[in-house]
Amino acid sequence: MIEVWTEKYRPQSLEEIQGQSNITNRLRAFVKSQNFPHLLFAGPAGVGKTTAALAIARELFGEHWRDSFLELNASDSRGIDVVRNDVKEFSKTKSIREDIPFKIIFLDEADALTKEAQDALRRIMEDYVRTVRFIMSCNYSSKIITPIQSRCAIFRFEPLPKDIVRGILIKIAETEHFEIDEDAFELLYDASEGDMRKAENLLQACASITKKVTRSAVSEVVSFAEPKEIELIVKSAISGNFIKAKERLNETIVRHGLSGLDVIKQIQKEAWKLDIDERHKLELIRLCGEFEFRMVEGSNEFVQLAALLAEFAKLKK
C-alpha cells in the first residue's frame, strides 16, 4: 500500500498548519474555550480549509472525533434533499458527550449549494444551534447567501507563499528519500499556484518515476495531466479544419471518459482565451451557450458537439 501524500502529509493539528497563523491562532482559542460560532472558511483550493476543519474536530473531540463530525461535499450531493435529509437528521440528534454539547457538520464546497438548499440550511443553522455547529468552506464567499454569512464567523484563507510551499515539499522529499532540483521546484510552484494539494499530487507523480526530480520530469507530468487537447480542438475548428477537430474530439472524449458537458465547459474556456477579435469571440461564446443548453435539454452530446465545431469552422472567412 502506498499512501496518497495529500493525506499522509496533511497536518493533524491546527498548530501544524502553515501559512495561516492569523486564522489558526483564533481557531485554537475557539477549541480551548470549547465553544464557537458557525464558521465560514473562504479561499482558494489547497490552502488548508478542509485540514483546519478536520483539525478542529480532532482537537475538540479527541480520539472518537468521527462520531461527532459529519463531512459532506456540497458539490457531490448538492441540492435541497441533502440538506433536508442528511444534515437535518444529524442535527436533530443530540451530542452523546457530556463535555461538549454540540456536534460539527463540515460542509465542503458550500458555494455549490443551490439557493434553495442554502435557505433550508439557514433555518437549520438557527433551529439547531444548540446541538450543532457548521463549518462551511467555499472558494468565493459571495456565492453564499448573506443571511448565512451573517450567522458565521468568516475566515479568509490566503494562497500559500512560495517559501512555505518550498519548505513543505523539501520536508516530503527528505522523508521519501528523493531530491528536487531548484528549477524543478520553480516549475512545481508555478504550476500549482500556491495550491498545496496540487503541488503534492504533482510531486508524487514525479517521484513515482524518478528519484531525482528535474524540471523536465515536472513538465512531463504537467503536460500529461493538463492536456492541451481541447485547446487544439478549438484551434483546429476555428481555422476551418472541421474534420481534424472532430476526430480529435471523439478521441479525447473516449480517452478521458469525459461527458459532453465537461467538454463544452472547456471549449468555452479555451474559446475565451483565443487571440481573435472580440466580436468573433462573442459569437463563439454564444454558440457554446446555445449548445450547452441543448445538451442540458437531453440532446445527444456527440451530435451536438460535432454541430458546434461545424459552426466554429464555418465562421472562418
Place this chain on the structure above:
Amino acid sequence: MEYWTHKYTPKKATDVIGQFENLKKMYIFVSQFPRVRKRAILMHGGSGVGKTSGAYALANELNLELVELNASDLRNEQAVIDVLGSAAKQASLFGNKKLILVDEIDGMYGVKDRGGVGAVIDVIKESKYPIIITANNAFQSKLKTLRKYCDLIEFKPIPDMMIISRLKQICEAEGIAYDEAALRKLAGSADGDLRSAINDLQIMSEGRSKLTLEDIKLWGREREENIMNLLKLVYKSFDADLVLTTSNYVSDDISNLLLWLDENLENEYSKKDEISYAYNMLAEADRFLARIRLRQHWRFLIYARILSLVGVQQAKNTPNPKFVSYKYPGVLLSIFQRAAKRKKMQVISELATQKLHSSVDRLTKDFWPYFDFIQQRNPEYAEGLLEYIEPVD
C-alpha cells in the same frame, strides 16, 4: 399520407382477420363483466396478429370508452395508479361504459417502470370496468403473478391465405392491379404478421399501378442493405420524398440513424458550408428527439426525421461523384467504451472522496490526472495507491 394499417383497421369484431374465436371470447368477457371468472384478459401472441386492433374494434362496436396505457407512456407504479386507478373507479364522463387496455405489458421494464405490473394487478382487483392486457410473451417470470388474475387468450399467427385475401381487398379498394404470386410472396415473408404485410404492400405499391412478383423480389429486406441504400439516397440524391419513404423501411431507430448520418457525412461532403448546414440540421433533429423524451410527444418524430434526412440531403451543392463505402458509426462503440470508463471512475471516486476529503469534481481535476500518469508510467505504484484508497480487507 395515411397509413393503410390505420385506414383499414377493423371497425368491428368480425372485421378482425383470422381471430374469430378469440374475438368471441373477448366479446363475451366484456359484455358479461363483472360476472366473469377472471377479472381481466391477457391476450398474447406475436406482433401484428390483431391483439390491440381487436380491443379497439370491440370498443368501437360496443361503444365503450377506451382508456389505454401503452409503451409510450411512463408506466411506473404511480403512473399506473394515476392513469388507470381513477379510470377504473370513476364513471365515464359521457355515461358510457369503459374498456381499459394495457398494451404491451411485457414492455414495462427497467427502473422507470418500476412497480408498474404490481400496480396493474391492484387495479384489476378493484376495477369496475373490464381490463384487457396485451403481451408478446405472457410467460415471462415477471408476469407470473399477473397471470393468476387473467384469462389467457392466445393469438396465433394469421394464416397466409387470410393475409393474402386481406391484401387483395386492399388492392382492390386502392385500385391497384396485382399478380397473385406477388401477394403470396408478400404474405409469405410476413410470418403471420398482418400489419407488416399491409405496410409492405403500401410501400411496394407506392407510385405503381400494378404489383408484379419481380417488384417484390427486387426489394431486399436486409436491414444493412437498407441503411446503406438510404445513406446513398441522402448523400447522393436530391429527392426528398424518396428519402423519407425509403427511411420507412429502415428498422434502425431514428437516434441511431442520426449517428449513421453523422459518421459518414465527412466522407461525402467536403465543403465547409455543406458540413455546417448538415450538422446544423442534424443537431436540430436531435433536439426534437430530446423533446420527445422530455414530453412524450411523439409528433416531434416527424420533425426529427425530416430535419435529419432531408436536412443532410439538401446540404450539398453537388453530390460527391465518387463511390463511398459507408462505415458503422464509431460513436456507438465509443459510447460503450466511455460508459465503461466513467462507471469505473465513479465507483473508485466515491471511495476516494471519503479517503481524500475531496469532492468528485475536485478529484477529477486535481487527483485523477496525476494518478493516470502514474498508472501509465509506474503501474505498480498506482496499484499501491489504489490499495490505500480502496483497502482490501
